[in-house]
Amino acid sequence: MKLHETARKGIETIREDRRYGARELSLLALDVLVDVVETSTTVEPTRLLGELRRATTDLESVRPSMAPIANAVRRVQADLPGILEASGGLLELKRDVLRRIDEEKMSIKESTEKIVDYAVPLLSGKRVMTHSYSSTVLEVLLKAEGSVPSVTVTESRPLFEGKRLAKRLSAAGIPVTLITDASAGHFISEVDIVLVGADSILPDGSVVNKIGTLLLALAARERGIPFHVVSDTYKWAERVELEEKGPEEVSAKPLSGVQVRNVYFDRTPAHLVSSIVTELGVFTPARFSSAMKERPART
Amino acid sequence: MKLHETARKGIETIREDRRYGARELSLLALDVLVDVVETSTTVEPTRLLGELRRATTDLESVRPSMAPIANAVRRVQADLPGILEASGGLLELKRDVLRRIDEEKMSIKESTEKIVDYAVPLLSGKRVMTHSYSSTVLEVLLKAEGSVPSVTVTESRPLFEGKRLAKRLSAAGIPVTLITDASAGHFISEVDIVLVGADSILPDGSVVNKIGTLLLALAARERGIPFHVVSDTYKWAERVELEEKGPEEVSAKPLSGVQVRNVYFDRTPAHLVSSIVTELGVFTPARFSSAMKERPART
Numbered sequence: 001m002k003l004h005e006t007a008r009k010g011i012e013t014i015r016e017d018r019r020y021g022a023r024e025l026s027l028l029a030l031d032v033l034v035d036v037v038e039t040s041t042t043v044e045p046t047r048l049l050g051e052l053r054r055a056t057t058d059l060e061s062v063r064p065s066m067a068p069i070a071n072a073v074r075r076v077q078a079d080l081p082g083i084l085e086a087s088g089g090l091l092e093l094k095r096d097v098l099r100r101i102d103e104e105k106m107s108i109k110e111s112t113e114k115i116v117d118y119a120v121p122l123l124s125g126k127r128v129m130t131h132s133y134s135s136t137v138l139e140v141l142l143k144a145e146g147s148v149p150s151v152t153v154t155e156s157r158p159l160f161e162g163k164r165l166a167k168r169l170s171a172a173g174i175p176v177t178l179i180t181d182a183s184a185g186h187f188i189s190e191v192d193i194v195l196v197g198a199d200s201i202l203p204d205g206s207v208v209n210k211i212g213t214l215l216l217a218l219a220a221r222e223r224g225i226p227f228h229v230v231s232d233t234y235k236w237a238e239r240v241e242l243e244e245k246g247p248e249e250v251s252a253k254p255l256s257g258v259q260v261r262n263v264y265f266d267r268t269p270a271h272l273v274s275s276i277v278t279e280l281g282v283f284t285p286a287r288f289s290s291a292m293k294e295r296p297a298r299t
Numbered sequence: 300m301k302l303h304e305t306a307r308k309g310i311e312t313i314r315e316d317r318r319y320g321a322r323e324l325s326l327l328a329l330d331v332l333v334d335v336v337e338t339s340t341t342v343e344p345t346r347l348l349g350e351l352r353r354a355t356t357d358l359e360s361v362r363p364s365m366a367p368i369a370n371a372v373r374r375v376q377a378d379l380p381g382i383l384e385a386s387g388g389l390l391e392l393k394r395d396v397l398r399r400i401d402e403e404k405m406s407i408k409e410s411t412e413k414i415v416d417y418a419v420p421l422l423s424g425k426r427v428m429t430h431s432y433s434s435t436v437l438e439v440l441l442k443a444e445g446s447v448p449s450v451t452v453t454e455s456r457p458l459f460e461g462k463r464l465a466k467r468l469s470a471a472g473i474p475v476t477l478i479t480d481a482s483a484g485h486f487i488s489e490v491d492i493v494l495v496g497a498d499s500i501l502p503d504g505s506v507v508n509k510i511g512t513l514l515l516a517l518a519a520r521e522r523g524i525p526f527h528v529v530s531d532t533y534k535w536a537e538r539v540e541l542e543e544k545g546p547e548e549v550s551a552k553p554l555s556g557v558q559v560r561n562v563y564f565d566r567t568p569a570h571l572v573s574s575i576v577t578e579l580g581v582f583t584p585a586r587f588s589s590a591m592k593e594r595p596a597r598t
Binding site: 154155156157158163166167170171175176177178179180181182183184185186187210211212214215218219222242250251255256257258259260261262263266267 | 453454455456457462465466469470474475476477478479480481482483484485486509510511513514517518521541549550554555556557558559560561562565566
C-alpha cells in the first residue's frame with residue numbers, strides 16, 4: 001500500500017520540522033490524513049481505509065517525543081470501521097472521514113481555547129519566563145496581554161525558536177526580553193512565574209518538552225516560584241523516546257574528535273511541576289495522572 | 300598622568316576579551332604593568348610609580364566580575380613604596396618592580412599547580428561535566444587524562460567558549476562530548492561530577508562564574524552528584540558586579556521591540572557548592588569563607 005506523494009511529503013515535513021510544537025504538528029498530521037483521502041485514486045472503500053491505516057502507522061512513529069501526533073491520528077483511526085459500516089459508498093465514506101478529521105482538528109483548537117481561559121487568571125500581574133516556542137503558551141500570553149507586565153523568553157538552542165516567540169509577543173505589544181538558555185538561572189530572580197508548553201506528559205506526571213525546560217523548572221524551584229505547564233490531555237503518553245537530531249545544528253563545523261550531542265527534549269519530573277493547565281481544568285501532576293488513568297478508553 | 304599606548308591597548312584587550320577566564324586575564328593584567336615599566340619615558344622614580352598606580356586603578360575596574368585581576372595588580376601596588384625606598388635609582392627601581400611582577404605571575408602559576416594536585420584525585424574514575432572554558436579546569440583535566448573516562452562540555456553561549464575547551468581536551472586524547480547549555484539538565488544523568496572554574500568568590504561562599512554555571516549546580520543537586528569549583532584564593536572578593544555585554548553577541552540582528560540581555564556571569568549560592576579546591580587545599584564554601592576572613596591582610 002503506497003501513499004500518494006502529497007501525503008508522504010506531509011509526513012516528511014513533520015519529521016524534519018524544527019519550528020513547531022506538538023500541538024501544531026498534530027494538526028499537520030491530521031492534514032496528512034486529509035491529503036490521503038483527497039489524493040486517493042482507489043475505487044474500493046476498504047482500500048481507502050488501508051491507505052489511511054498506513055498513513056496513521058507512519059504518523060504514529062514520525063516524532064517519537066510528541067505523543068499528541070500519534071494520539072490525534074489514532075483517535076480518527078479508531079472511528080474509521082464504524083464510519084465505513086455506516087457509509088453508503090466511496091464518496092460518502094470520503095465525506096464522512098473528512099468530517100471526522102475536521103471534528104478532531106476542531107477539538108484540538110477548542111481545547112486550546114479552554115486552556116487559555118484556565119491559564120490567563122494564573123498570570124495576572126505576573127512577570128513570566130518561558131522557554132522556546134509553544135503555540136499554546138503564545139495563545140495564552142496573547143490573551144493575557146495587558147495583564148502580564150513582561151515576558152522573558154529563552155532563545156532555545158540549537159535553532160533559536162525562542163526568537164520567533166519573542167517577535168510574536170513583541171508585535172502584540174507585550175514587553176519582551178530575550179536571553180540565552182544559560183541565563184535562565186540568573187534571570188529567574190526577575191520573574192514571578194514560569195510557563196511552558198509540553199510535547200508529551202507521562203504517567204508519572206513528568207513533562208517532556210523542548211530541551212532546557214528542566215533547567216527552568218530547577219531554577220523556579222530554587223527561587224520558590226510556580227512552574228506551570230499548559231497542555232491539552234492529548235499529550236498524555238504511556239512512554240516516549242527523546243528524539244536526537246543531527247550534530248550540525250549544534251556545531252556547523254565538525255570538531256575533530258569531539259562527539260556533539262543534540263537531544264531535542266528533556267523530561268521534567270512531576271515534583272518540579274506546580275500545575276498542568278489542561279482543557280479540563282488545572283491539575284497537579286499527580287491529579288492529572290490519576291484523571292488520565294481513570295478516564296474511559298475513548299475521550 | 301597618561302599611559303603609553305601599549306599599556307592602554309593591553310587594558311582594552313582585557314576589557315574586550317571574551318575568550319579567557321579570570322586567571323588568564325590576571326596574568327595579562329600583570330603584563331600591562333610590565334608594559335608600563337618598559338615603555339615609561341620618565342626619569343623620575345616617583346613618576347614611574349604614578350604611572351603604575353594609574354594603570355593599577357584602570358585595571359582594578361576593567362572587569363568588574365573578575366576579582367583576581369584587581370587582586371593581582373593591587374598586591375604588586377602594595378609593595379611599590381617599599382621597593383622605591385629600597386632602590387638606588389630609576390634603573391634599579393625598574394628591575395625590582397619587574398622582579399616583583401614576575402613573582403606575582405609565578406605565584407599565580409604555582410597556585411594552579413597546587414590546585415591541580417588537590418583536584419585530580421577527586422576526579423579519578425569520574426565522568427565529568429564542565430561549563431564554558433576555564434584554564435584551571437583545563438589544567439586539571441589534562442593532568443587527570445587517563446583517569447577520567449569522559450568529559451561533557453557545554454558550548455557556553457553567546458560566544459561558544461566551550462567549543463575551544465572541547466577541542467583542547469580532544470587533542471589531548473580525552474573523550475569529549477559537546478552539548479548545548481540547555482542540555483545540561485538532561486546530560487547530568489550521564490556524568491558523576493561537575494567541575495567548574497570561578498571568576499570570583501564572595502564572602503558568603505557564593506561563586507561568580509560564566510553565566511550558566513548556576514544551572515549546572517542546580518542540575519547536580521537534583522541528581523545528587525558533587526559540584527566542585529577550582530579556584531585560587533586570589534578570586535576572593537568583597538563584592539563584584541555581574542558584567543553585561545552587547546546584545547549583538549546574542550542576536551546579530553536586532554529584534555524589533557525585543558530587549559536582548561547578555562549578562563556574562565551568574566552567582567551560584569554556597570549551598571549548591573560541594574567544595575572549592577584552592578592552592579591551600581579543599582574547602583567547603585563556609586570553611587573557605589572563614590579561612591579568607593581570618594587570614595592576615597597580606598597573603
